[in-house]
Amino acid sequence: MIRTTKTAGLMLASGLTTLALMQPASALEAQAFIDRFEAVYAVMGYELDFGTATLDGDTITVDGVTVGFAGTEEEPTTFDTELTFTGVVENEDGSYFAEQLTVPDIDTEFASDPVGHLSVTGIVAEGLWLPPEDEYSAENLLQTVDRVATGPLVVSRDGAEVVRYDGLDYSSEFGYADDDALESVNSKFTVSNIWADLSTVGEEEPEAGAVIESLGLTEIKGNISQAGTWTLSDGRLALTESVMDFENIGKLNFTFDILGFTPAVLDKIYAMNASDIDPTTEEGQAQQMMMGMEMAQALSIASADIRYDDAGLAPKLLDLFAAQSGIDRAAFVEAIKPVVPAMMADLNAPALVDLIVPAVNAFLDDPQSFEVAVAPASPTSFLVLAAAAANPAGLIQALGLTVTANQ
Structure with missing residues (x-):
């Protein structure tokens, strides 16, 4: 009886300890996925700032995102909507994969006089892959998404439709060597x-x-x-x-x-976009010219x-x-x-x-x-x-x- 009680107590204590330890680990995994997403797309010129990320099983939910573009003077745009990544796994090599990213249907006004209204349904991205940390070569970046699509889009003006389409679809198929x-x-x-x-x-x-x-x-x-x-x-x-x-x-x-x-050329383009070259100076213009000549030769x-x-x-x-x-x-x-x-x-x-x-x-x-x-x-x-x-x-x-x- 004493052994049984003690064993049960130890099991309960171990379970509570394990549960306590799991909570920050889960939050950290969700945040690590989002941090990797931001880092990968930064190489391609995107400046992403995601909201709070939470993990439930293999689903990560994010409270909105702010999107900007490097090298532009445009103000970043904030999308205050829930983003849901499903089927998320971390692979043995440190890369991440998500089966799907879904965004709630958009139904919003963007102007008041005249009243502009936008609706988009069926927004989805499929086959999202994030390469291991700091392995952001062009070859890897090419494989970050299989498909991006939306269903119907409608833009109206004072209640009357002015633009619409049935759907948008971008997809890539990848071929691999042995x-x-x-x-x-x-x-x-x-x-x-x-x-x-x-x-x-x-x-x-x-x-x-x-x-x-x-x-x-x-x-x-x-x-x-x-x-x-x-x-x-x-x-x-x-x-x-x-x-x-x-x-x-x-x-x-x-x-x-x-x-x-080749991917090597694309790597140079990414590096040039990420560089601190000032095109208003003679030195910066000379650097850009040299890079341009390298591209033209290649x-x-x-x-x-x-x-x-x-x-x-x-x-x-x-x-x-x-x-x-x-x-x-x-x-x-x-x-x-x-x-x-x-x-x-x-x-x-x-x-x-x-x-x-x-x-x-x-x-x-x-x-x-x-x-x-x-x-x-x-x-x-x-x-x-x-x-x-x-x-x-x-x-x-x-x-x-x-x-x-x-x-």
Whole structure:
């Protein structure tokens, strides 16, 4: 009986001691996670200041955050809302992983006259990874998040919707070698079913409102999408599409393929952003120039392309400007054709004029598409291209520059 009582007493005392010791340890783990989050994102230029963090199982709840950006004069923004990290674990190597970060739906007024109201639902980040302390290399920072998304966003003005979209989604897929080293990153970004009502612009800017009305752009609809791949070994960064596509306006697509953008280069960019270089001094400007030359030497361009496909905007613009000039569109087009070569006269680059002017004239006559592309015979460093810029004809050849319309 005595042994039983004593054993029970010892067990109770041990349990209470363990419980007492666990309380500060849990709070410390929650704060350590938040401190790591702030440190990791500071390397990427974010200045985060989280509120109080509490731990419940594998869930960490944070009372708000203040967000600023290094190197800017803008005042930090405080988000007084609860942030919830779920599925949080600390790995054996000292890194952290959280399955998901959720933010309560936003439903707030941001202006009073006129009344501006914003609502966003379904705000989420998934697959959050924080590398071990002080192991904040570019390769590690690339892997900090798998996906960021929101559901519908609506902005209203005095109770009437003026902007909305169905959803925003950014995601990355990571490829790894047999030794678990990061090999590649494939990323996608979309903003779907964007809609905007521009009919009220004229209330504050009558001239802009009149132009919007005459162009029939009081309501616009469209989508934005981007996709890209990055292989770390050769630093090949390829933006395979970057599309803004709006009904009755047009589609703009930008792509590029560059080499040499390795994690080492990205590390230099992070270091430069974090440095105390003063760009207003001669010494600071010299340092920035040297860093810029290093980047230009490291990076090479394999190709780049920007293309616009008209869906009705260009003819409306030409008709508008022609009417303002008091002539028909055909006469207006002929009147403005000499403008481009006149603007380029100071460049003293007849080869460039011969390349651009025919394409511009063809587009003015029949606005369908306009495209500017570069495709060097072999990848060429930006430093070499900068040196070649003194000779426009040589630069055109080095770039493999083409300018075309309606093709």
